[in-house]
Amino acid sequence: MSFDGSGFWRAAEPKPAYEVxxxxxxxxxxxxxxxxxxxxxxxxxxxxxxxxLGGGNMARNTTIIRSNYLWDESAAIYEHSLKLWxxxxxxxxxxxxxxxxxxxxxxxDLGDVRSSLRRVNANRLNAVDGEWLSPAEVANxxxxxxxxxxxxxxxxxxxxxxxxxxxxxxxxxxxYARAADRLGVDIVEHCEVRGFDVRQGHMTSVETSRGxxxxxxxxxxxxxxxxxxxxxxxxxxxxxxxxxxALVSVLLEPVLNCIVMSNAVHxxxxxxDKGELxxxxxxxxxxxxxxxxxxxxxxxxxxxxxxxxxxxxxxKLLRTWGGIVDVSPDASPILGTTPIDGLFLNCGWGTxxxxxxxxxxxxxxxxxxxxxxxPLAQPFALERFETGALIDEHGAAAVAH
Amino acid sequence: MLLIPCPWCGPRDEIxxxxxxxxxxxxxxxxxxxxxxxxxxxxxxxxxxxxxxxxRWYHSSGCRRWxxxxxxxxxxxxxxxYRIGEPPPEAGS
Numbered sequence: 001m002s003f004d005g006s007g008f009w010r011a012a013e014p015k016p017a018y019e020v021x022x023x024x025x026x027x028x029x030x031x032x033x034x035x036x037x038x039x040x041x042x043x044x045x046x047x048x049x050x051x052x053l054g055g056g057n058m059a060r061n062t063t064i065i066r067s068n069y070l071w072d073e074s075a076a077i078y079e080h081s082l083k084l085w086x087x088x089x090x091x092x093x094x095x096x097x098x099x100x101x102x103x104x105x106x107x108x109d110l111g112d113v114r115s116s117l118r119r120v121n122a123n124r125l126n127a128v129d130g131e132w133l134s135p136a137e138v139a140n141x142x143x144x145x146x147x148x149x150x151x152x153x154x155x156x157x158x159x160x161x162x163x164x165x166x167x168x169x170x171x172x173x174x175x176y177a178r179a180a181d182r183l184g185v186d187i188v189e190h191c192e193v194r195g196f197d198v199r200q201g202h203m204t205s206v207e208t209s210r211g212x213x214x215x216x217x218x219x220x221x222x223x224x225x226x227x228x229x230x231x232x233x234x235x236x237x238x239x240x241x242x243x244x245x246a247l248v249s250v251l252l253e254p255v256l257n258c259i260v261m262s263n264a265v266h267x268x269x270x271x272x273d274k275g276e277l278x279x280x281x282x283x284x285x286x287x288x289x290x291x292x293x294x295x296x297x298x299x300x301x302x303x304x305x306x307x308x309x310x311x312x313x314x315x316k317l318l319r320t321w322g323g324i325v326d327v328s329p330d331a332s333p334i335l336g337t338t339p340i341d342g343l344f345l346n347c348g349w350g351t352x353x354x355x356x357x358x359x360x361x362x363x364x365x366x367x368x369x370x371x372x373x374x375p376l377a378q379p380f381a382l383e384r385f386e387t388g389a390l391i392d393e394h395g396a397a398a399v400a401h
Numbered sequence: 402m403l404l405i406p407c408p409w410c411g412p413r414d415e416i417x418x419x420x421x422x423x424x425x426x427x428x429x430x431x432x433x434x435x436x437x438x439x440x441x442x443x444x445x446x447x448x449x450x451x452x453x454x455x456x457r458w459y460h461s462s463g464c465r466r467w468x469x470x471x472x473x474x475x476x477x478x479x480x481x482x483y484r485i486g487e488p489p490p491e492a493g494s
Contacts, residue, residue: 227449238445240422241474285420286403288474289451294402296416329445386441 008178012186017214018046025049026058029221030176031361033185040369043184050192054173060323061354062280066103066164073379075126081359094175103164108153108264131160203342219344224324226347239326242283243293247320251275265304292322330390336373336381409464421457424469
């Protein structure tokens with residue numbers, strides 16, 4: 001079986017009309033289409049992708065999966081997602097290299113320690129696994145971490161979610177694409193949405209680079225480009241698009257057996273099966289659609305990484321890249337209906353969308369099929385910015401997701 | 402890295418600056434009169450164009466003054482810089 005995608009889905013020509021059009025052929029759009037077909041029998045679905053399938057943030061993230069979020073609403077949706085991950089290889093009949101090797105979130109000062117303990121307790125109350133490790137226990141779990149008290153940001157302990165892990169991101173996109181395709185979903189690549197036709201408040205069709213497509217339900221899953229699409233509809237959103245950079249080292253022998261994240265020093269790192277160290281940091285401060293950021297962000301994260309892992313000192317940087325993430329004011333996603341009948345919104349996952357790929361698609365499909373959100377999606381409605389019921393995960397949920 | 406021309410200090414590296422987001426968001430003239438939707442718009446809704454964007458920067462490691470920039474979010478090219486209180490110049494001028 002080849003992994004160039006040619007055997008996994010048909011290159012569909014867009015039909016004149018669909019029951020549901022999903023805009024965006026990344027992880028969330030593809031999983032949405034799959035769950036629409038599998039859970040609700042809605043197979044008259046097109047996924048429109050302006051580039052190639054899984055070529056945006058789905059190919060650019062650092063593949064971290066966890067559900068150790070502070071607030072009940074977040075823990076519920078991310079844990080729902082993690083449970084779907086745990087069964088995904090069987091369900092999609094695809095080896096996505098899902099590996100629950102554990103996620104450490106390091107604490108470097110007393111404030112970190114207190115918020116970490118609070119988060120572990122909150123997680124346990126929500127039946128999300130979590131443990132607090134002392135510095136010695138951190139070193140025992142991940143021997144290459146420097147736990148010396150003499151560094152600028154000493155490790156005072158860490159939270160551990162053992163069920164956290166990684167998966168090979170592009171295989172996840174291919175797996176969902178193949179499964180959706182088999183159920184009858186049309187995946188249309190190189191098809192850019194250029195406008196919408198809304199009549200008397202109802203969605204009627206989508207204008208694309210490959211013609212007009214009628215649909216009374218249109219579901220956006222366009223991550224960093226959601227604002228561009230929404231502006232075609234005159235819909236104002238609380239989103240800002242930022243570059244998020246990541247990098248890999250040259251291939252190394254296996255040295256890192258888990259995922260390590262550090263809020264205070266702004267780095268998260270894991271080792272790919274192939275051997276590269278995969279690292280990410282925080283977003284670049286400025287708005288951008290350029291899929292690249294400023295190098296000082298990379299320098300900052302490497303300085304942090306070398307202090308935490310002296311063994312990485314001589315590792316060579318192989319490649320850096322950037323994706324465009326849509327950041328919301330409370331660092332939580334926006335998912336649900338909109339003032340336009342038939343237009344659905346799934347955006348604002350910011351820096352943490354990959355881990356939510358199954359859960360996001362699952363609850364988004366429910367929202368689209370029923371034309372109203374289910375209990376997991378409901379708290380993430382756009383209306384929360386009016387009611388004030390924000391889900392403030394800034395910092396609360398450990399590092400830049 | 403961006404090279405940002407501070408209107409007071411001249412061109413400096415981006416690391417000397419802090420970002421202030423979208424420019425020209427005025428505090429509501431009659432805050433008591435605002436509906437919840439109008440408050441939401443003022444507090445949270447932001448332009449997020451793929452193209453020229455009016456934004457604020459703060460020269461936090463320099464003169465510590467705020468100013469406005471028009472910058473392309475596609476190319477990162479800085480098209481104009483102007484001081485607080487000045488009207489935005491035509492983009493590209």
